[in-house]
Amino acid sequence: MAQYALVLLVALSLNFAIPRLAPGTPIDYLVPSEQVATITPEQRERVLAQFGLEKPLLEQYWLYLAGIVQGDLGYSTQQGRPVVDMLLERLPWTLVLVGGAIALSLVIGAGAGFLSAARRGGQTEVGGLVFFMFLDSMPPFWIGMLLLVLFSGYLQILPVFGALPLTGAGGGFGLTFEVAQRLLLPLLTLTLVRAGWLFLVARSSLAGELSEDYIVMAEAKGLSRRRVVGHGVRNALLPLVTAVAVEAGTVVGGATVVETVFSYPGLGRLIYESVLSRDYPVLQGAFLLLAVGVIAANLLADLLYPVIDPRVRAEGAR
């Protein structure tokens, strides 16, 4: 466990340093020259002071760490609103989108992967394999754009943007239907992209398992084809869990592009905009969330191992 704490600390320190590495400060973005009046030095000082950015770096670092401990992530230099509220507003949307995409891609991707491996019978199931390999190789923003044009542009059956209907669409069902409608395309895009990858993981790990001796035993016992494959699937779950955990970090990054295309107010887009506007507090807050998320995913994977494969319990963690 101590190691994970160390990793978190290092990640946080990097999150503190990286945005400050980039040229430009929040001030430049706050009062851009476009406002046709460059700001006087003393005004710059006053704005810096507001966000505590005029203090020496080390002091800022301690305040930053202390802030995290007390759960106070400071104010966004752009919105002027507490970072915690902003993140909490965005988190549900990202969780729904990213969580949904991972779950759906697991079901579709892994399911089809297992099916393809099970049907293998010596000669690889080419059709499904090629289809999913193609899926895995298409750029997400490109698919997103094409889906948007197809469903919202040509067929005009789906709304184009945002996450919530503008006017409150009445109570529970109406609202959920509207939200679902808006969630469909971004979710479909993210799922298609991830399903390809998970299909390949599932297919190759199950294919490996099906050549094991216990499968021969299962068939010899007279189990139906479905139950025999079931034996293999149990063992093939392990690499799948690891693949998802290892990928957890990049998913939100990947979602950034999709969220921008669909104007979906998730964490990804917030990070993208905050990077452009050098909004350090929001960036630090979002990175913190991400780092914790990734480490939690890996921790969860480690916990899941013994459940899926008792031998791991015997050998200790990874």
Added chain:
Amino acid sequence: MSGTLLGRIGAATLILFVVAAVFAPVLAPYDPTLRTAQPFAAPSFAHLLGANDVGQDILSELIFASRLSLTVGIVTACLATVLGATVGVVSGYLRGPVDGVLMRGVDVILSLPFLPLMIVLAAFLGQNTTNLILVIGLLIWARPARLIRSQVLSVRESGHVQAARAMGATHGYVMIRHILPRITPLVAAQFVRTANVSIMLEASLAFLGLSDPFQKSWGAILFYANARSAFLADAWLWWVLPPGLCIAAVVVSFAFLGYALEERVDSRLRSILPASEPQKDNEAPTPVGGGTLR
């Protein structure tokens, strides 16, 4: 059967793209930087894929763009795989404190949000191709390192590695002579995977307008197409579809190659390994983009 067929298709497509990249000046009907047609011109005999928003020939842009995408893809993949493999082998083989430090380093990199880091580094280092390769390469080696290490863990326990060590072989010797050959298929698979990821990343960065817009790349074409609302006009058929398909074609041909490699190497390996060889490892064998080693 099907593995080799896919492998052949993959290899053929890749060669096609490499030829296009190398002979771009000869193959491309026009110089893509010159304005040779009306802006937004539709496809015609003179311009098979029409012209972009300032009248540059899209087909020529596509052909020249393959240069950047392929170079970024291949060079970054080499960098990331070599780095990933070395770290993977060393930490998987030596275990102990070295393994702990390296793996925690990998954890940190894996937990860093990818895109913002790219933007910051692109802004800080400037947007030429070498920086792009360095930046992508230094960020994506973490995953191959983790996966190769897990493979090395099980290979390390195998009979002949123990035997070699028992006969006094130095660590370096064992790593190079015994461990490396055994994990080459996985390393090759990781090469394919990192090539895919880096080509995709270059395209995404260009699409978000964060890389050098004058460097002809498939991502840049899509950036201008999206910015000049090609998705809305009928232009999406000849301005948006082709670059996306090119990216997909290169990435998928890498994957086909990886798959064929994995299948051929796997079957050869299966016959050498004696039955008693510990077959099982509980770490994540990666998919065709990274076939498992049995």
Added chain:
Amino acid sequence: MRTMVIRGALRRSLRPALVAALGLLIVVALSPAAGGAQEPQQVEKLTIATEADKGNLTPYSFRPPPGIHSELTGLVYDTLFLDPYTEEPIPWLATEATASSDATTWTVTLRDGVAWHDGEEFTAEDVAFTYDYYREGPSNRYSHHASEVPVIESVEALDASTVEFTCADPCPTLDLVTLADLPILPKHIWENVADPQTYSDLPVGTGPYRLVEYVEDQSYSFEANEDYFLGPPAVQEIDMPIVPDPSSMFLALESGQVDTVTRNVPPELEERLEETENVELVEGKRFSSVFYRFNDERPPLDQQELRRALDLAIDRQALVDTVLLGSGRVGSPSFMHPDSEWYRPQDASFDPEQANTILEDAGISDSDGDGIRESDGEPVSLSIIVPANDPQQIRTAELITQQLAKIGVELETESLDPGTLSQRQNARDFELSSFQGVPHLLGDPTQMIESLDSLLFYSNPEYEMLRSEWFQATTAEQQSEVLSEIQALFAEDPPAFTLYYPDTKYAYNASAYEGWLPAEGHGIHHKWSLIPAASELMGVERVSQITPEESAGGGRASVYALVGAGIVALLALGVLLWRRSAHKTDEDQI
């Protein structure tokens, strides 16, 4: 045998389903939407898509990228006079304003019976407080109007409905420009706001609309202020979703999900939008320009001849034809926008030959024959910084690079993300920088004078002389006279190279609302479009009075249907392939 039978049946049943899907698709795409123009006057709700989040719409929540921030704030807050770009000052919150003989003190009488949204009464106290607050407090888009050009020394509420302004120098156009630009804040709220930058409550103003809901980065919702002093606005509710992606925004307009979009229509979409059912386009006359600012402190740009040659070498007409596809006007050295009252026409000249001669005479010639001229030993190789997310400015830089190469000047473009770009611009760390001119820079003379120092760092002795003349001028005519002399001076020594003034066309769904009013400098999305009384006050016709040309409907739909059907067919084929290849491996081994 059971599984075989099912698979066969499945395959046979797929074929009819496929044909049905194709049929359905064609019907959906072709059905023309019902519509026709109804009387636009009273409208229940309008949906306006905007491109960026502008914070909670107080004068301090300004945020890049440039957009319609002041117009949005204008829905909630009012100004004393109508708007800074009109010929004559039009009373709004103020009824009239009289200047002293030396034009340094103004007494302004306010309209009475005006209330803030929270019911408090609007008085002279609020006006005095606002101008002091702008001058003393942190800077924002409006504050330099009170603190620099002109310098308003004091503002005093004489009684409940009269305010007296005293300027340090004569300010003859105070009512026409300054009083028409600065939104008035409620004193009873802002007097205890210590830090305006982080003020996050919903704004309270006197304006025609109340901001009732603001979901950060998602949407704004406004409700009409029924007892607005000019009568209730024409639209009860306004929903304003934030849609950053340009393509999605226009897609939403086409599919009828929004009634209008605040982003101006890119040239390449004009033809397509005109063809869409119910969608009309109108020229919004919003002042906009793209200009290159040079840093004359860095050699070789400190040489005036080189700057003159560069100006002559730029083919502005080619830029308009290629980048703007003809929708725009060639830039002029007088810098201000041609539609503004304060614009004195000068035309830029394009003469690469003359540019070459100027350079030769100035001793800047290509001594080592590499195609690039040298100036005292150094090759003339300039760099230009452009915003990475604005393709129009990037393409412009690409074309100018080719144009300058013809006169032996090498130009290298750096495309930077907005944060880095602002930082480099503020720190003057550039040789050439691309800028987008905004309305109050191109239409408001006081702003132009002020930015010549703070933004363009224009140093020209003759200009210094004219500048002090401007500050002595006691009447509007005198100021206008000085301004034309200044613009004449720009012809020889331009403060920046104005490349072009793009047209600003806006698209709206005519069946939803036709009361849009193209006001000079503002486009159509502003409060005057929604206030019935505004059009005679401003003497400007609404779009409904302008006869729209006939719009050809649905010709394009058939193409979509074809393409859509193609994709459905492709998917169905994929499924069949999967079925057939799977079927092959199952047959019996014996």
Added chain:
Amino acid sequence: MSTLLEVRGLSTVYHTSEGPVRAVDGVDLTVGRGEILGVVGESGSGKTTLVMSLMRLVKPPGRILKGSEMLLDGEDLFRLPRSAMPARRGRDLALIPQSAMHALNPVIPVDRQVAEAITAHGEARSKAALRTARDRLREVGISPERCHAYPHELSGGMRQRCVIAMAVANEPKLVIADEPVSGLDVVVQARILRLISELRESRGLSMILVSHDLTTVAKICDRIMVMYAGRIVEAGETRTVFEKPLHPYTRALVEAIPQVRGPRQTLRAIPGGPPDLNHLPPGCNFQPRCPAAFADCKVVDPSLEEAEPGKKVACLLYHEDERKLEA
């Protein structure tokens, strides 16, 4: 005793990239009720393919050729459609697979794996099946406390016992064991073999025991067949085959067994290695390695004929009529 299983002309072919390979080439065999038939042969002689063919578990690119017949209690299992086979496996005929050490699913406790064999044939619901499973495990010597352990928590021998328990759980008519004791130490081997013969007594099991180790086969099998390059080269009573091996290959195999007691002898190995099934030698498959080979052997491919009552052999030494050249 009446015959339980009769196999006639069984041939299984693998389509490899270098062309078809006949791993099992026209094998005939019979197993009586309660009888244990031993099949002996070097690795690569087609023993495992034979076992897999009998269970109809041959994976592509292998295929059982048409014309092979396998009558179990008179019913030809090769005529059944593939989908009907699962119902028979585990109930009528059961398999103890090769390398039984890995034959258990590592992530499921052993008792549930045995119970699964029972519920697979609809005999009982899961609770009852679990109880029977635990009884079967106790019968093969796995104590109740150990029976819900995971495979990796058991020793090799115990895992082997679980597999055997699993195989006999549904009282199959015929059990086919592929190298049941190879890879175990001698003491455990003896115990497992004793377990197998006890089960034969108590259950009246008929069995086919396949092994490369002659001594294992000798201990508990009633009749023995020797397999070489996919063919049966000698078959007969265990005692007679050992005392008077006819086929030179069998004789070499018997002489290769080191005698613990008795005078020291130099061990003699059989020269060369198993033939490459793609390029079989002309005539008799064994002739390149056969010390008694003579001219005809290179021409004639001897068939399995009766040489003495109850004894068959496929070698020209004993079948004058098949000789061509001499006459």
